[in-house]
Amino acid sequence: MVRALALSAALMAATPVLAEDGKEAVTTFTLDNSMDVVVVEDHRAPVVQHMVWYRAGSADEPIGSSGVAHFLEHLLFKGTDTLAPGEFSATVAANGGNDNAFTSYDYTAYFQRVAADRLELMMQMESDRMRNIRLSEDDIATERDVILEERNQRTDNNPRALFGEQMNAAQYLNHRYGVPIIGWRHEMETLDMEDALSFYQTHYAPNNAILVVTGDVDPDEVRSLADQYYGVIPANPDLPERIRSQEPPQTAERRLTYKDPRVSQPYVQRSYLAPERDPGAQEKAAALFLLAELLGGGTTSYLNEKLQFEDQVVTYAGAFYRGVSLDDTTFDLLVVPAEGVSLQEAEDAMDRVVAEFIAEGVNEEDLDRIKMQLRASQTYARDNVDGIGNRYGRALTSGLTVEDVQAWPDVLQAVTGDEIIAAAREVLQLESSVTGWLMKDDEVTQ
Amino acid sequence: MVRALALSAALMAATPVLAEDGKEAVTTFTLDNSMDVVVVEDHRAPVVQHMVWYRAGSADEPIGSSGVAHFLEHLLFKGTDTLAPGEFSATVAANGGNDNAFTSYDYTAYFQRVAADRLELMMQMESDRMRNIRLSEDDIATERDVILEERNQRTDNNPRALFGEQMNAAQYLNHRYGVPIIGWRHEMETLDMEDALSFYQTHYAPNNAILVVTGDVDPDEVRSLADQYYGVIPANPDLPERIRSQEPPQTAERRLTYKDPRVSQPYVQRSYLAPERDPGAQEKAAALFLLAELLGGGTTSYLNEKLQFEDQVVTYAGAFYRGVSLDDTTFDLLVVPAEGVSLQEAEDAMDRVVAEFIAEGVNEEDLDRIKMQLRASQTYARDNVDGIGNRYGRALTSGLTVEDVQAWPDVLQAVTGDEIIAAAREVLQLESSVTGWLMKDDEVTQ
Numbered sequence: 001m002v003r004a005l006a007l008s009a010a011l012m013a014a015t016p017v018l019a020e021d022g023k024e025a026v027t028t029f030t031l032d033n034s035m036d037v038v039v040v041e042d043h044r045a046p047v048v049q050h051m052v053w054y055r056a057g058s059a060d061e062p063i064g065s066s067g068v069a070h071f072l073e074h075l076l077f078k079g080t081d082t083l084a085p086g087e088f089s090a091t092v093a094a095n096g097g098n099d100n101a102f103t104s105y106d107y108t109a110y111f112q113r114v115a116a117d118r119l120e121l122m123m124q125m126e127s128d129r130m131r132n133i134r135l136s137e138d139d140i141a142t143e144r145d146v147i148l149e150e151r152n153q154r155t156d157n158n159p160r161a162l163f164g165e166q167m168n169a170a171q172y173l174n175h176r177y178g179v180p181i182i183g184w185r186h187e188m189e190t191l192d193m194e195d196a197l198s199f200y201q202t203h204y205a206p207n208n209a210i211l212v213v214t215g216d217v218d219p220d221e222v223r224s225l226a227d228q229y230y231g232v233i234p235a236n237p238d239l240p241e242r243i244r245s246q247e248p249p250q251t252a253e254r255r256l257t258y259k260d261p262r263v264s265q266p267y268v269q270r271s272y273l274a275p276e277r278d279p280g281a282q283e284k285a286a287a288l289f290l291l292a293e294l295l296g297g298g299t300t301s302y303l304n305e306k307l308q309f310e311d312q313v314v315t316y317a318g319a320f321y322r323g324v325s326l327d328d329t330t331f332d333l334l335v336v337p338a339e340g341v342s343l344q345e346a347e348d349a350m351d352r353v354v355a356e357f358i359a360e361g362v363n364e365e366d367l368d369r370i371k372m373q374l375r376a377s378q379t380y381a382r383d384n385v386d387g388i389g390n391r392y393g394r395a396l397t398s399g400l401t402v403e404d405v406q407a408w409p410d411v412l413q414a415v416t417g418d419e420i421i422a423a424a425r426e427v428l429q430l431e432s433s434v435t436g437w438l439m440k441d442d443e444v445t446q
Numbered sequence: 447m448v449r450a451l452a453l454s455a456a457l458m459a460a461t462p463v464l465a466e467d468g469k470e471a472v473t474t475f476t477l478d479n480s481m482d483v484v485v486v487e488d489h490r491a492p493v494v495q496h497m498v499w500y501r502a503g504s505a506d507e508p509i510g511s512s513g514v515a516h517f518l519e520h521l522l523f524k525g526t527d528t529l530a531p532g533e534f535s536a537t538v539a540a541n542g543g544n545d546n547a548f549t550s551y552d553y554t555a556y557f558q559r560v561a562a563d564r565l566e567l568m569m570q571m572e573s574d575r576m577r578n579i580r581l582s583e584d585d586i587a588t589e590r591d592v593i594l595e596e597r598n599q600r601t602d603n604n605p606r607a608l609f610g611e612q613m614n615a616a617q618y619l620n621h622r623y624g625v626p627i628i629g630w631r632h633e634m635e636t637l638d639m640e641d642a643l644s645f646y647q648t649h650y651a652p653n654n655a656i657l658v659v660t661g662d663v664d665p666d667e668v669r670s671l672a673d674q675y676y677g678v679i680p681a682n683p684d685l686p687e688r689i690r691s692q693e694p695p696q697t698a699e700r701r702l703t704y705k706d707p708r709v710s711q712p713y714v715q716r717s718y719l720a721p722e723r724d725p726g727a728q729e730k731a732a733a734l735f736l737l738a739e740l741l742g743g744g745t746t747s748y749l750n751e752k753l754q755f756e757d758q759v760v761t762y763a764g765a766f767y768r769g770v771s772l773d774d775t776t777f778d779l780l781v782v783p784a785e786g787v788s789l790q791e792a793e794d795a796m797d798r799v800v801a802e803f804i805a806e807g808v809n810e811e812d813l814d815r816i817k818m819q820l821r822a823s824q825t826y827a828r829d830n831v832d833g834i835g836n837r838y839g840r841a842l843t844s845g846l847t848v849e850d851v852q853a854w855p856d857v858l859q860a861v862t863g864d865e866i867i868a869a870a871r872e873v874l875q876l877e878s879s880v881t882g883w884l885m886k887d888d889e890v891t892q
Binding site: 062063064066162163165166167169170173174176178179184185186187243244245246248251252253254255256257258259260430431436 | 508509510512608609611612615616619620622624625630631632633689690691692694697698699700701702703704705706876877882
């Protein structure tokens with residue numbers, strides 16, 4: 001959950017530093033206290049992005065304290081022994097930069113984007129709040145109201161978000177991915193000082209953190225500063241092993257119906273439990289990624305060609321796969337029925353067309369076109385210094401390595417049509433799926 | 447999960463001791479270390495049932511360690527400093543008694559039934575294993591195989607049980623009641639010494655236990671023995687508050703289909719989230735209890751009269767409500783379609799008849815008949831010494847008091863037809879329900 005949108009990237013003229021193999025110039029090392037460091041050089045402009053990623057997200061929360069990871073993220077903008085509440089962001093701004101933070105299932109991350117010569121100041125402040133936050137009961141009460149209002153705006157006022165929560169809860173029988181990142185309201189209301197500090201003391205430590213620095217920096221200088229500011233913080237010897245509750249075999253097809261008078265556009269969503277990208281074994285995830293592109297990635301995709309243009313039974317069709325995840329993720333299909341078409345008809349049409357896709361096999365021209373688009377977009381992604389840091393931070397907190405991140409484009413290019421069909425047959429199983437209908441009321445057609 | 451059936455009750459001639467108000471003669475007190483004691487006198491035969499109930503069940507397990515409460519229950523039959531593995535039960539048997547244990551969501555209980563003059567020996571041994579178990583790695587490996595085989599027999603070889611697991615997992619979005627008591631197999635396989643001892647050290651302590659003694663005993667003597675054997679064990683000062691993750695609002699009707707070639711009899715089950723009996727406030731639970739009796743309690747119930755005999759669309763209809771539960775429980779309906787009737791038709795018929803029942807209101811003659819049957823069965827229940835201890839132990843580990851247990855028959859008698867209809871309207875909401883189809887294969891009719 002990004003606390004606020006931080007958009008400031010000015011496109012630069014030159015290209016970033018690339019190693020001989022055409023990949024980004026990445027330097028990695030580990031401090032004596034086991035803190036990992038990733039440096040990506042990009043000298044096109046005198047700016048730096050400084051990020052600290054913790055291997056702790058909402059799926060690492062204790063039972064009954066949902067939302068505490070995100071709550072703590074907010075509280076890290078309060079004071080420390082040496083910084084008054086709010087002084088952190090004010091100092092970044094006074095130095096011409098901006099800062100923010102975000103929380104997801106598998107990580108919490110803090111970042112500043114600032115002129116490259118201010119990197120030391122950022123490290124000084126960020127390392128300070130890794131161990132020294134000081135919270136008052138007033139901070140707790142105020143910020144709890146803030147996250148409750150955030151839930152109000154993002155979720156409770158949004159039928160699609162509420163529907164998504166129920167879908168997730170039905171998808172995961174045992175894993176914490178079934179609990180929303182922002183938290184269940186009734187549990188958020190009970191979050192207190194002890195919950196926040198307990199999560200902080202357990203998970204916020206150098207041996208559970210990854211420093212990602214991208215921009216106009218020299219890796220040796222980054223190492224020297226990192227040693228000075230982060231390297232002196234003792235590792236937490238009691239850091240728990242990161243074990244999550246895994247899913248049992250999913251053996252029963254699930255369906256749910258969510259009705260809300262605020263729904264303006266009913267739709268059908270199908271969610272399948274799906275494997276994630278694993279270190280050194282990203283092939284199946286790459287096949288699923290391409291499957292999503294082929295089926296529902298844009299107006300020329302298979303589902304849209306058949307359902308939107310030929311049969312005219314939907315006004316939108318999409319397929320989604322998020323491969324970066326520590327544990328099992330989902331593969332999702334979504335269809336919005338056209339006027340006069342029922343949700344059942346739209347769902348039946350979707351199932352029919354997916355079955356046809358699998359029976360026909362992959363059209364090689366479509367696959368080649370998508371691979372070419374990916375090559376282009378990956379090159380473009382390098383131009384955005386925010387994106388590079390996010391890519392490495394997300395991957396490393398989700399169990400992947402720098403090598404996996406760098407190999408991913410080639411893994412994608414190597415996927416064959418047969419592998420895509422095999423992955424579809426394996427993953428698109430009703431037994432491990434949830435089918436949801438988002439409805440305005442009892443009317444079956446709009 | 448009862449480790450083995452322990453049936454030995456010989457019906458006695460006389461009636462148990464009753465207090466002036468016609469209720470059981472119950473004496474309660476608390477030891478200095480906060481251990482609760484309940485004594486129910488019954489001098490009809492020189493036998494005693496000695497039970498220790500821990501306020502710790504599968505819903506108190508840590509994330510990822512499902513099954514550890516039941517695993518530990520097995521391990522308590524291994525050795526202590528002074529008892530060799532197996533010696534506990536052998537000693538009970540050598541004294542002419544029998545013993546066993548069982549685990550549920552909210553409790554784990556150990557009991558012996560033996561001649562009344564052997565009570566002291568039982569207390570000596572049971573208090574010993576409250577704090578002094580000694581486990582070898584061999585015990586862990588052996589007993590883990592035993593519980594895995596137990597899961598195999600009870601669950602994995604039983605499509606109805608597997609279906610029930612998926613129903614529960616879909617019913618509870620956030621609460622641990624969605625996880626099976628015996629555990630998910632993949633988590634049971636990882637249970638080790640540390641998991642078992644951690645659960646033991648956290649939850650097994652006198653201030654988390656209830657001693658229930660029923661039979662031919664004198665309360666003063668029980669108190670004296672309890673002081674001597676249990677009273678000397680220090681309370682655990684770090685006993686955690688018993689907080690469970692509660693459900694968020696359930697807003698989406700769920701459905702699931704479980705197919706298994708071993709299914710001989712397909713059926714439809716509907717499960718609704720329902721309130722449990724709360725201390726001092728059992729009225730709504732009593733209304734639900736009577737609702738289940740009226741709708742599906744036997745062949746003369748409303749669902750059976752309409753569906754089995756009039757319309758002949760089902761061969762069985764049932765309604766179930768378990769009110770003794772620490773947190774939200776379920777109200778369940780079940781219909782088995784007759785030959786040639788589809789699951790959808792049976793479900794539709796069930797929904798139609800339940801709606802008719804609510805619209806018509808309660809037939810007062812039916813209600814009176816059921817209340818009279820309950821009076822009779824409650825009197826009969828007192829004749830079984832096993833039943834009395836279970837009734838108090840279950841209630842007390844589920845947040846109820848002795849007064850609640852004793853008030854329950856009168857609360858049931860006071861429920862009106864209007865209250866039953868109001869409870870039905872409140873609880874039988876599709877938004878908080880799961881509808882499951884247990885099927886052999888894709889055939890819709892059998």
